[in-house]
Amino acid sequence: MRACLLLVTLFIAASVSATAAQAPQRPPLTNYDPNTWKPFISQEGSFEVAFPGTPAIITIPQDTPLGRLLIHVYVVRTTVAEFGISYIDIPAATAEPQFVKDFLDGGRDQMVRDGAVVISEKDMSLNGIKGRDLLVTVDGTIGHNRFFLIKGRLYSLSIATTPQTAFKSGKPSSTESERTDFYQTISGRFFGSFKITLADAVADAPQQTAGGAEEILAGVDGKTDLYPADADAKKEIGDAVSRAAVEHKRVLLIFGANWCYDCHVLDQALHDGEAGKIVSQDFLLIHVDIGEGERNADLVKTYKIPLDKGVPAVSILESNGRLLYSSGDGEFEAARRMLKKDLVQFLNKWKRLRS
Missing domain, CATH: 3.40.30.10 (Glutaredoxin)
Structure with missing residues (x-):
């Protein structure tokens, strides 16, 4: 467990540094309308999400107590906010509730040690996958983060913005209410569109049991051509x-x-x-x-x-x-x-x- 908690520290630090280093190399996008964002699919990362543009993709080799691992980072920078998804595969991770709790607590504690102030924190789940929603502020920047641990893979979703930054039709909003409404719209679109497509991800979701749990729709192992390109x-x-x-x-x-x-x-x-x-x-x-x-x-x-x-x-x-x-x-x-x-x-x- 100690090695895994140290890995969380390295994961967060590397993800943040990669975002800072890579995102400025591209001009910030000005796509303010989340209804126009298109789905981005990562076959390697086994996830789908709506991004406001094509992300910069960075792979960071990281020496850890568990060996040399790869941190994968996807970043889109706009004039409103920076949107990022990172993931890393952790050989020693398990789905045990206490392990997941300690693991996510470790991530939060590292952010605090790095200067973050926690605004809000709550446990959550995505299709039965245990996770954590964490809202922090660091040096005037608001960071909204979500972490999910599934089948040995840790996902991190993040939105970074400032309290003063919000736009309506490309123009700065003048009221706190407008900024709040706009942030809720873009964060809802980003976080709400995130899906983990690991073939066995549904294994952690509630299934029919002798105790009477409700049965959800079965997952699929692969994708077929349901929607042929030449169909009329x-x-x-x-x-x-x-x-x-x-x-x-x-x-x-x-x-x-x-x-x-x-x-x-x-x-x-x-x-x-x-x-x-x-x-x-x-x-x-x-x-x-x-x-x-x-x-x-x-x-x-x-x-x-x-x-x-x-x-x-x-x-x-x-x-x-x-x-x-x-x-x-x-x-x-x-x-x-x-x-x-x-x-x-x-x-x-x-x-x-x-x-």
């Missing part, structure tokens, strides 16, 4: 509506993209178990590719899908093509945390009643 979604929807009238079914549209892990989780659930039976009997399933947010924009608008709430997103059409439902609040965006019973209940609610 508009034609597929038209064909499905024609069939639905004959087969007395409704049309289930799933908006998403191949890069989206939760899209694959939801698709698997719609083909398995009780949910799969309902879909097979009562719906025609169509996938609508959003690409990086630019594809099928007309269908996104027609079927009232707010992409800023994330994907997968769902619309349901009557057999005559009339829109019955669209997921306006990101209800399916975190499909990996969705309960199987809730998905079944949703499908039963929206299937056609049979005489």
